[in-house]
Amino acid sequence: MQTTLIPNVPPGSLDLLAGDVTRRRRVQRTWFMLAEALGYQEVIPPTFEYEEVFTRSGGPELAARLIRFVDRDGRLVALRADFTSAIARMVATRLADHPGPLRLSYAGKVYRQAPEAVGLRREIFQLGAELIGDPSPEADVEALRLVVGVMRELGVGEFQINLGDIRFIRPLLHGLPPDQALALRTAIDRKDRAALAAGAREFGAPAAVARALVELPELIGRGGVLKRARSLASGSEAEDAIERLRQVDALLSDDERRHVVYDLGEIRGLGYYSGIQFEVFVAGVGRAVGYGGRYDGLLAQYGADRPAVGFALETDALADLLRGDES
Amino acid sequence: MSRPLRIALPKGRMMDEALLLFERMGAAIDPAARDTRRLILPSADGRFEFLPVKSGDVPVYVEAGVADAGVAGLDVLEEHGPDVLRPLDLGFGPCRLAVAGPADAAYPRLAGGGIPRVATKYVESARRYFAGRGVQVELVRISGSVELAPLLGLSDWIVDLVQTGRTLAENGLVVLDDISSSTARLIVNRASHKLRLDDHQRLIADLAKALEG
Numbered sequence: 191m192q193t194t195l196i197p198n199v200p201p202g203s204l205d206l207l208a209g210d211v212t213r214r215r216r217v218q219r220t221w222f223m224l225a226e227a228l229g230y231q232e233v234i235p236p237t238f239e240y241e242e243v244f245t246r247s248g249g250p251e252l253a254a255r256l257i258r259f260v261d262r263d264g265r266l267v268a269l270r271a272d273f274t275s276a277i278a279r280m281v282a283t284r285l286a287d288h289p290g291p292l293r294l295s296y297a298g299k300v301y302r303q304a305p306e307a308v309g310l311r312r313e314i315f316q317l318g319a320e321l322i323g324d325p326s327p328e329a330d331v332e333a334l335r336l337v338v339g340v341m342r343e344l345g346v347g348e349f350q351i352n353l354g355d356i357r358f359i360r361p362l363l364h365g366l367p368p369d370q371a372l373a374l375r376t377a378i379d380r381k382d383r384a385a386l387a388a389g390a391r392e393f394g395a396p397a398a399v400a401r402a403l404v405e406l407p408e409l410i411g412r413g414g415v416l417k418r419a420r421s422l423a424s425g426s427e428a429e430d431a432i433e434r435l436r437q438v439d440a441l442l443s444d445d446e447r448r449h450v451v452y453d454l455g456e457i458r459g460l461g462y463y464s465g466i467q468f469e470v471f472v473a474g475v476g477r478a479v480g481y482g483g484r485y486d487g488l489l490a491q492y493g494a495d496r497p498a499v500g501f502a503l504e505t506d507a508l509a510d511l512l513r514g515d516e517s
Numbered sequence: 518m519s520r521p522l523r524i525a526l527p528k529g530r531m532m533d534e535a536l537l538l539f540e541r542m543g544a545a546i547d548p549a550a551r552d553t554r555r556l557i558l559p560s561a562d563g564r565f566e567f568l569p570v571k572s573g574d575v576p577v578y579v580e581a582g583v584a585d586a587g588v589a590g591l592d593v594l595e596e597h598g599p600d601v602l603r604p605l606d607l608g609f610g611p612c613r614l615a616v617a618g619p620a621d622a623a624y625p626r627l628a629g630g631g632i633p634r635v636a637t638k639y640v641e642s643a644r645r646y647f648a649g650r651g652v653q654v655e656l657v658r659i660s661g662s663v664e665l666a667p668l669l670g671l672s673d674w675i676v677d678l679v680q681t682g683r684t685l686a687e688n689g690l691v692v693l694d695d696i697s698s699s700t701a702r703l704i705v706n707r708a709s710h711k712l713r714l715d716d717h718q719r720l721i722a723d724l725a726k727a728l729e730g
Binding site for chain 1: 581709712
């Protein structure tokens with residue numbers, strides 16, 4: 191009998207064996223030990239959901255990267271592309287009556303379309319937590335503290351959390367037609383000062399807004415940056431952003447603050463962030479190993495308006511960092 | 518001092534221009550390394566290591582973070598779409614991406630209808646341009662001597678970089694349409710920018726000053 195062998199896996203899919211598995215499991219075990227000790231309960235959202243769960247929440251960037259297929263009844267479903275969106279949907283529908291606050295943790299795969307490039311997989315292991323029902327700066331700090339905690343437990347000593355607040359940038363783009371807002375967002379994202387200055391001029395931005403836009407790429411640093419940002423803040427929303435970051439700063443221990451850099455010019459976050467947002471960097475890794483922030487409006491999209499803050503870390507990147515320990 | 522910033526440079530004329538700029542800010546290539554076959558060239562002041570690579574590879578090295586920063590033409594960035602910072606227009610290496618064809622070529626529609634064939638190295642940029650204009654084309658990806666394609670009947674038009682237009686003229690081709698103009702940009706790896714902020718801010722400021730001077 192003749193059989194045809196299946197020679198390979200699709201691009202972006204991977205078999206994990208031996209050390210690649212043990213290191214990922216070690217990261218996950220470390221994470222769940224820490225999360226459980228702090229009162230976080232594990233949840234496992236479904237592997238696929240109706241695509242709206244991700245298209246409505248995550249913005250066009252995430253929508254463009256969904257892996258979709260048609261369900262039996264003709265509706266479009268997508269593989270889980272983001273834990274936070276799935277958990278927000280889960281909490282707003284299944285746990286709507288829970289008095290809160292809710293502390294939830296997870297670890298598993300997300301699936302995203304990726305262009306063929308260096309190290310871009312279509313299945314990515316992530317881990318993370320969501321703290322739902324607490325709008326306070328203490329809750330923001332609890333999320334940051336979990337990140338610091340798991341990095342320490344894993345023995346990653348040198349890492350950096352770049353922390354900003356989307357409410358500082360949002361008013362600068364307020365009221366612009368979509369194409370102009372997109373042009374400025376692109377310039378902010380690329381830290382292109384010349385394009386920001388040109389855009390502000392061309393779109394007739396008020397002087398205070400133009401000044402803040404051009405300064406955005408440079409608004410990075412330790413506590414002193416908050417003072418400079420405060421002097422550039424236009425309007426109460428931006429002032430609230432700086433006030434919240436000051437409160438967070440005051441709640442951090444010296445040892446935690448060592449890892450935090452304030453970064454007001456970053457708009458990388460997924461579309462649903464509404465307050466603080468952050469990215470985590472480790473020396474020698476060419477991209478962020480984690481991201482998080484506050485997403486107060488997200489649960490309302492599923493019918494339960496509750497504040498929330500959370501983060502996701504890239505388990506694959508953390509596992510690769512452990513390779514050094516073993517040799 | 519921390520390790521030097523590693524800068525990916527596109528081999529060729531653009532690399533010479535970039536090195537002149539670095540020289541103006543006091544970071545010339547270490548004379549001991551010049552004219553050797555070394556693959557990584559340190560600057561004499563120890564601030565940088567230059568990494569000469571093919572122009573299309575610059576965004577790959579920078580996005581992956583093995584180079585902290587690099588110099589790439591806007592045309593290359595638009596074609597590859599790397600996820601990197603683009604803080605500075607360096608102004609040199611001007612060229613334009615254009616549609617070209619034989620002087621008597623029908624454009625933007627073929628006489629008598631039919632789907633035009635377009636040979637190019639810049640498939641993504643060409644696809645975006647024609648799609649944006651509602652023109653359906655068949656794209657043929659080739660990697661060199663694009664000017665030959667219409668002469669041999671491989672394509673009706675080409676999309677290619679034009680600097681002086683001499684190569685086109687020598688092959689009996691003319692520019693039919695301009696797509697975009699391009700100059701060299703400084704690009705920076707996102708994570709490196711966060712982790713070595715002071716070094717990158719100094720690099721950007723020094724380059725901006727050298728451009729003015």
